[in-house]
Amino acid sequence: MPPQTAGASAATPRYETQLLPNSTAQSVHSATAAEISGGRLVAFWYGGSREGAPDVAIYTSVYSLKEGTWSPERAAMTRELAQRHLQRYIRKLGNPVVGRDSKGRLCLYFVSVSVGGWAGSAVNLMVSEDEGETWSPPRRLVASPFFNIGTLVKGVPLVFSDGAAGLPAYHELLGKFGELLRLDPEGHVIGKMRLSWGQSSLQPVIVPRSDKEAVGFMRYSGDPPNRIVMVRTGDGGAHWSPPVRTELPNPNSAIGSVLLSGGPLLLAFNNAAENREDLSLALSADFANTWRIAHRFEGGSGSPQAPVPEYSYPWIMQDRAGDVHVLYTWGRSRIKHVRFNRAWLAGRP
Amino acid sequence: MISANTIAGLFGCGLLGLAAVATAIRLRRLPLRARYAVMLVAALAVFVPIGGLSIAACVRSVTGDLSAATLVLAGAACFTQLTGRTLIGHRDKQALCWLLALAAAFLYPFALGWTRFDPYALGYGSIAFVTALLLVTLGAWSARWYVIVFIVVAAALAYLAGAYESRNLWDYVIDPLVSIYAVAWLLAGVRRRPSNELSEA
Numbered sequence: 001m002p003p004q005t006a007g008a009s010a011a012t013p014r015y016e017t018q019l020l021p022n023s024t025a026q027s028v029h030s031a032t033a034a035e036i037s038g039g040r041l042v043a044f045w046y047g048g049s050r051e052g053a054p055d056v057a058i059y060t061s062v063y064s065l066k067e068g069t070w071s072p073e074r075a076a077m078t079r080e081l082a083q084r085h086l087q088r089y090i091r092k093l094g095n096p097v098v099g100r101d102s103k104g105r106l107c108l109y110f111v112s113v114s115v116g117g118w119a120g121s122a123v124n125l126m127v128s129e130d131e132g133e134t135w136s137p138p139r140r141l142v143a144s145p146f147f148n149i150g151t152l153v154k155g156v157p158l159v160f161s162d163g164a165a166g167l168p169a170y171h172e173l174l175g176k177f178g179e180l181l182r183l184d185p186e187g188h189v190i191g192k193m194r195l196s197w198g199q200s201s202l203q204p205v206i207v208p209r210s211d212k213e214a215v216g217f218m219r220y221s222g223d224p225p226n227r228i229v230m231v232r233t234g235d236g237g238a239h240w241s242p243p244v245r246t247e248l249p250n251p252n253s254a255i256g257s258v259l260l261s262g263g264p265l266l267l268a269f270n271n272a273a274e275n276r277e278d279l280s281l282a283l284s285a286d287f288a289n290t291w292r293i294a295h296r297f298e299g300g301s302g303s304p305q306a307p308v309p310e311y312s313y314p315w316i317m318q319d320r321a322g323d324v325h326v327l328y329t330w331g332r333s334r335i336k337h338v339r340f341n342r343a344w345l346a347g348r349p
Numbered sequence: 350m351i352s353a354n355t356i357a358g359l360f361g362c363g364l365l366g367l368a369a370v371a372t373a374i375r376l377r378r379l380p381l382r383a384r385y386a387v388m389l390v391a392a393l394a395v396f397v398p399i400g401g402l403s404i405a406a407c408v409r410s411v412t413g414d415l416s417a418a419t420l421v422l423a424g425a426a427c428f429t430q431l432t433g434r435t436l437i438g439h440r441d442k443q444a445l446c447w448l449l450a451l452a453a454a455f456l457y458p459f460a461l462g463w464t465r466f467d468p469y470a471l472g473y474g475s476i477a478f479v480t481a482l483l484l485v486t487l488g489a490w491s492a493r494w495y496v497i498v499f500i501v502v503a504a505a506l507a508y509l510a511g512a513y514e515s516r517n518l519w520d521y522v523i524d525p526l527v528s529i530y531a532v533a534w535l536l537a538g539v540r541r542r543p544s545n546e547l548s549e550a
Contacts, residue, residue: 190473197465
């Protein structure tokens with residue numbers, strides 16, 4: 001789906017950061033967000049006593065674009081609730097991803113595991129007709145013939161030009177590879193396209209430039225050199241180029257990307273080959289052919305350090321007014337929100 | 350409220366549970382009335398939720414929804430244990446197991462990301478896949494392997510009815526559990542064969 005046209009942001013450079021509320025969870029991770037009516041963003045992430053613990057729930061909070069504040073977080077989905085609705089034993093919850101389908105409904109995808117580790121994952125979908133106030137019971141997506149396990153999500157959902165929803169997904173059972181799932185309006189998987197294969201690429205993020213053209217980025221988990229993996233399509237996702245390693249480093253960590261209205265293409269990523277201590281913003285004016293580093297969110301000498309210096313899993317998006325929002329895991333203990341506008345971006349070297 | 354897809358999935362997993370119980374305790378050794386009583390108790394144990402989840406739901410948590418092949422074999426096992434009569438003959442079962450083993454060898458390694466080719470994607474209404482399945486069915490019909498014909502027809506009808514959460518025809522035809530069973534059954538047959546040939550000689 002082509003990016004929505006956004007109005008001009010204020011001419012005054014704006015760059016703000018804040019931590020999202022977290023009153024209970026010792027560990028949080030994997031934030032996702034979407035703009036909703038009333039000049040608001042809604043964010044989701046998972047949190048609990050530790051990653052993979054039975055008390056991990058999907059939390060949500062709403063941000064007022066006007067006031068610049070986040071509401072207190074509340075649980076949107078718990079393990080017990082998922083178990084009751086899905087009629088399956090659920091051992092733990094994982095990555096949430098939020099987006100919209102062709103009907104404009106808010107769709108929340110989330111990972112759950114019944115047996116084993118993340119290789120035993122499956123993806124579930126909840127739909128909201130009222131901008132996230134209430135949600136349908138979750139339903140299971142079927143994306144693998146092998147006990148339907150090993151499928152996870154991290155990338156931004158899309159809408160194909162024919163109205164089908166597109167969900168970037170990846171597999172972690174035996175292999176590690178990316179796929180783009182096609183979903184019908186009822187949320188059934190009705191097709192899929194393989195973005196990569198083998199054992200070294202995951203967490204695809206797809207950025208469309210038009211109905212036909214898109215670029216995809218993937219986390220790399222193979223042998224060095226550790227670089228972000230990239231694929232392209234020129235026919236609306238029917239065919240994808242073989243994955244290639246870019247010049248940008250990747251310490252086996254998730255990536256966020258968005259094409260701003262009128263360009264450029266932004267990429268939020270860990271700018272290091274071995275750790276997640278540096279979270280940076282790269283910018284491409286030629287749709288991912290060349291890049292320059294525009295900013296360092298974390299890892300610079302001036303930025304306050306989290307107790308655990310890990311800054312990861314960025315989610316980057318642009319609101320209708322043109323401001324850019326980046327949410328990411330800050331030291332595994334909080335979700336951090338960075339908001340900036342085009343004027344600030346234009347002033348970057 | 351439980352959806353129709355969930356009910357279908359739970360029924361399949363429950364049937365597998367009943368087949369496993371009946372086979373494990375060798376139900377057909379019991380008197381006829383006792384067989385039905387045991388199956389009734391087992392059905393209650395399998396389908397009635399305890400603490401929010403039934404045993405069928407726990408099985409489904411691991412296996413996912415089960416294919417027509419599994420359900421037909423599980424149903425046949427229940428029938429055999431209840432009545433003492435064999436529903437699927439050796440010849441039919443051998444052909445079915447060979448077909449399942451070949452299909453599994455084609456499907457799973459590629460579906461798990463071995464190469465760019467993904468045969469699982471063919472299950473979303475690919476003409477080539479439907480044609481291949483039709484040819485296999487016609488071939489099975491002409492060879493009088495009727496259990497294969499029955500399974501494919503049952504899978505196709507369930508797929509068209511949207512019985513499960515999946516909209517992929519593969520999921521209605523085959524699953525990993527029945528694939529493992531088919532390979533194990535064929536291997537067991539290979540181990541049995543030398544002694545059979547000796548006795549026939």
